[in-house]
Amino acid sequence: MYQMLIVDDEKEIREGLTAFEWAPLLIEVCGVCTHGLEALQFLESSPSQVDVVLTDIRMPFMDGLQLLETLHRQYPYIKVVLLSGFGEFDYAQRALQLGAADYVLKPTSFPALRNSFTRLVQALDQERHSEENRQALMHKARSLSRRLREEHLARLFREPLSLEEIEIGSNEGEMLIGEGPYFTILFRLDRMALHGNKMEEKECQLVMFAFDNILSDVWEGEGRGYHWVGRSQAMLYLLTSDENPAELAQAVKEQLYRFMGLFKSTLSVGIGGKVDRIEQLYLSTQSAWELLHHEKEADRMAICSTPVCLPAAPLVPSSESRDRNLSRKRENMLLQQAKQYIEQHFGRCITLKEVAGELYITPGHLGALFRQSGETFMQVLTRLRMIEAMRLLQDPRYKVYEIVERVGYSDPSYFTELFKKQTGLTPQEFRGNRYERT
Incomplete structure (x- = not known):
């Protein structure tokens, strides 16, 4: 069952909507509120996750559009359906632009309400199925x-x-x-x-x-x-x-x-x-x-009370000597192909061995090409991931854990430490600073 919150300042409408047969649509009304501020307070204190908010547009203190904008920032996973009067078509259009799932005209027709929420539940089912697939993929990524x-x-x-x-x-x-x-x-x-x-x-x-x-x-x-x-x-x-x-x-x-x-x-x-x-x-x-x-x-x-030490010579022979006969033109071409492959696949676990295999060269050879360019393979990969993470953090629709997955990591704690090492800020601090500047 999906949990729904009803928000309307008119008592008759609240009671009528609550009395509607929601169970066949796999929806359960978990609360009712009279305006947007009360709805936000309910969401903050609710012990269970609310999946849908059905709200009127015209309400005191905080209207439906203001509530929609706030939900879009703070609870981007919540689907919002708005109740709109015949004279409020412009408001309804604006609501759809802001990300509303649908709007239903008032006075409300039960068949129209049923059709709207049938479509909404189908979309929620699809998202749940996608989330289950995502979780399965993340489990594989964590295992790897x-x-x-x-x-x-x-x-x-x-x-x-x-x-x-x-x-x-x-x-x-x-x-x-x-x-x-x-x-x-x-x-x-x-x-x-x-x-x-x-x-x-x-x-x-x-x-x-x-x-x-x-x-x-x-x-x-x-x-x-x-x-x-x-x-x-x-x-x-x-x-x-x-x-x-x-x-x-x-x-x-x-x-x-x-x-x-x-x-x-x-x-x-x-x-x-x-x-x-x-x-x-x-x-x-x-x-x-x-x-x-x-x-x-x-x-x-x-x-052992005695420190141990190692000669200054490198532990593993450099592979650069094996690459001296490569022409500069071929080196540049291989390096560009490698970087292009990384740009296309950095959103998942990717290794030097994999990239080298795509280019039909050895990992040591490819590692040497990166070092000669002034950046190692991992520096290039991490830089691209951090640039994408900073871009996604500017979009409030994405939660931090979603961004972690989108840029190829499986451990949010590791991502946070790495992000702070690269930028000097945690992801939350970076996102907060961005909002303060705007």
Whole structure:
């Protein structure tokens, strides 16, 4: 059933409209108001979402057109049908221009009312179906983003990566990694590591799933950093930039111990050495691993007190040397084709590998072309998304979560952080400043 609010200053009309048989049209009257201001107050305090407002045009305090304009800004998802007298045709035309779904002439004919709302409910059904499809697509997008994040974190903790690989992986996984220094905190499930107690596959999957969800709440949910669960090793990897990782590790360990009855094991902790650059994180992981490897007692915490460092040479050879024989003309053509593809598809999850595949070249080759132009692939992609987001934020019809989806992200929190990093403002602040200027 769709919820409808009736707004009219004439008691007889309110009562007549309320008495109409709305149920066969899948509509339920959830409230009645005498003018626009009262309607806005009702909407603000209503515990349930109102889908339709049926309102008169001529009313005291705030008329139907003023109410329509306000609803268009504050509640763009609400459909508005106006009641219009025979002498108010200009008002009705203006209402349609402002986005009214329909208007019904007064005195109201029940057949006309039924026809109007039959069409309206069909439109609402179509929107609901579209919303269900959108939600399904967003679920797929979130699942893809989560998988890309897990794959990127697995590599980040254990392998030497170039800054470009880290930038691309972080954006694909919708991660914002702050300034260093960085530490790896490693949790070991002593039950398996020390005592050799093997868990059945089903039990192991359940325990690792529980760890993943708990850490999503107590670690990432608190903004402490990112985590990855090494399911095959029964190890938990945590990334932090906090200068006191031991204190954080102890707090998390205490929270995990609340679920000891589930995983039936003590936990030992290894805190890797401090690294200054994110591409050195695997060295912090290695030092944490070595500490736990030599720690043979259960329920212990070992801390590496010596910072680890890396030679200044790049970790991954640059692909630029492979591209030196490309002609300048071909390079420019490929780069323009890549940018054109990004402009056409930035509204969904898009990767360097995908774009390179469209051009029949390697991701390393395409990455080198972008770097030579002065912008990386991710910088171009993020810039285009932010420009579109700023444009959409100027239109009050779009909610922030809708804009997040339209510019290719699945996590509103990540989008907000990225938007603020790019513009210095949150999306809400940007939208508010725009209204203040106008």
